[in-house]
Amino acid sequence: MDNSAAAALKEAIISDILRRMFDESLPRIKSCLEKLSTEQVWWRPNENSNSIGNLVLHLNGNIRQWILSGIAGEPDLRKRPSEFSARQPMDTKTLISLLEKLHQDTYPVIRHIRLTNLLEKRSVQIYEETGVSILIHVTEHLSYHTGQIAYITKMLLDSQVHFYDDSILG
Numbered sequence: 001m002d003n004s005a006a007a008a009l010k011e012a013i014i015s016d017i018l019r020r021m022f023d024e025s026l027p028r029i030k031s032c033l034e035k036l037s038t039e040q041v042w043w044r045p046n047e048n049s050n051s052i053g054n055l056v057l058h059l060n061g062n063i064r065q066w067i068l069s070g071i072a073g074e075p076d077l078r079k080r081p082s083e084f085s086a087r088q089p090m091d092t093k094t095l096i097s098l099l100e101k102l103h104q105d106t107y108p109v110i111r112h113i114r115l116t117n118l119l120e121k122r123s124v125q126i127y128e129e130t131g132v133s134i135l136i137h138v139t140e141h142l143s144y145h146t147g148q149i150a151y152i153t154k155m156l157l158d159s160q161v162h163f164y165d166d167s168i169l170g
Contacts (some may be wrong), residue, residue, distance in 0.1 A: 010115045011045050017135050022107055025146040026099055028163055029056065032153040033092050033099075040156050042089040050084060052152055055145050056095045059082040063138055067106045070124035071113060085158050110135065 032052065033041060044051040050058070063077045069076040090098075118131040129137070150161050 006115055008133055010118060013118070013135070014110060014113065017139050018110060019140055020139050021110075022103055024152065025142045026103055028146050028161070029059075029149050031101055031163070032161060033096055035153060035157060035161075038089050038091050040048070040086075041094065041095065043152075043156065050148075052149050053089060053095060054084050054086060055149055056098065057086055059142060059145055060098050062141060063102055063106055066124050066134050066138050067095050067109050070122055070129065071117065071131055072109045075141055
């Protein structure tokens with residue numbers, strides 16, 4: 001593959017990841033949060049299930065660990081167990097602020113990743129991952145939990161979340 005093809009492939013991958021994360025998943029989570037009360041955001045059906053609030057804390061910790069520590073080389077400050085054990089509800093505005101700060105901190109790291117960094121191996125958690133693998137992990141992990149948050153929101157409100165304009169989808 002010549003340099004221009006490699007650069008075009010890199011740009012396609014990065015553009016799609018940015019769209020999936022920052023134009024789709026994070027706005028959908030924010031939309032769900034805006035529809036719910038603090039009590040609903042922290043509701044959990046049982047002790048073995050997560051609340052939306054816990055999932056937001058978990059995504060914040062995971063994405064920061066994989067992108068800021070894994071790709072940008074910042075210190076890994078994550079305390080994963082606290083993401084799931086939190087029972088002192090943060091209000092919805094605070095959780096939305098966490099997501100906005102996450103966007104602000106991680107978007108430029110992803111947007112400006114160099115082609116050589118996509119193939120470079122680095123340690124994240126107990127894994128040795130390439131930059132491509134890190135970006136795929138973060139994108140699919142965020143999407144997975146976005147679906148859970150949407151499902152819980154639909155269940156609590158007994159309504160659709162309206163992520164799509166069904167009139168144009170046919």
